Every structure is written in C-alpha cells, then in structure tokens.
Amino acid sequence: MSEQHDPAKSAGKWMVALAWICGFGLLVFVFSDLLEKQVNPNNSPESQRVGGQTEVRLKQNRQGHYVATGYINGEEVLFLVDTGATDVAVPAHLASKLQLRAGRESLASTANGVVRVAESTIDTLRIGDIVLNNVDANLNPGMQDNHILLGMSVLRQLEFTQRGDWLILRTL
Structure with a gap:
C-alpha cells in the first residue's frame, strides 16, 4: 500500500x-x-514645566536603580544615575560615537579600584526636556557595557529629590 x-x-x-x-x-x-x-522604565522620560522650572521624573527599576534613556551630543544613550560619580563616566569605546574628545589623563577612584581615565566635555546632554551644556565627563576604558554613569557634574546643576520609587530632577 x-x-x-x-x-x-x-x-x-x-x-x-x-x-x-x-x-x-x-x-x-x-x-x-x-x-x-x-x-529601564524611563525609556522616554516625560517632562513638565513647574513654576518656570523643567521637571523630569524617573521611576526606579526592579533593582532599585534609576536608569533613563537620554542623549549625548544628539546620540541616544542609557544613563544610570550615580551620585557617587564625580563626573559623567562614559565607556571609552563610545567616545567617537558620542563625539567626545579625550583630554588630559588622570587617575579616578571607582568602585572597581583606581583607573586611568581621560577628561572630556559633553557639548550637550539631554534627559527629557532638561538640556545641559559643557558638562564635565571622563572616558573610562574599564567600563565594558554601554551604560553611562550620570554623576554629580550633572546632578549639581539640578535639584533632585527622591520620593518613594521616583527621582525628581528639576532645573535650578
């Protein structure tokens, strides 16, 4: 058959x-x-105007970190808020993509020990509608992922408050 x-x-x-x-x-x-x-619960951070100030609210992720999509010199990046970082810390392998020039080298104390970094300046940094210019940064060859640490060189230019699971960034 x-x-x-x-x-x-x-x-x-x-x-x-x-x-x-x-x-x-x-x-x-x-x-x-x-x-x-x-x-990254803040893939598209929303902004609002409050009494002449621009405000961006960031929701905490499941690990308790504040992660947000933003822009450096017009290129989309992923920021991780780090109050322990003096400057914005950028993985060195992203420097050319973000149009960052390596300047004077120095030593930086990090969670992973002391590393040699190159100083740099970010022309334009944006999170939501908050835009900052000429922000101090460093290029760190020890950072292997694409997360950019949003350090105090940005945060000291803003008012920031934590309420529950939210971090509120506000222009001064």
Missing part, C-alpha cells in the same frame, strides 16, 4: 508550523519589551 501525497494536508501542516513560529516571535517581542521596561 503506497502513501499518497495530499497537497492540502501538506499545506495545512506548513500553515500550522508558520502559525507556531509567528506566535513564538510575538511572545519574544512582547516579553523582551517587558524585560526592557524592568531594566
């Missing part, structure tokens, strides 16, 4: 397989978006 090829059955199997693949792709898309929001 020979098995006959039924084109309708074959097409049906392919349609089921295609439906499973599409369903799996959709699940990956939805869950990757949810995971991204857990890491």
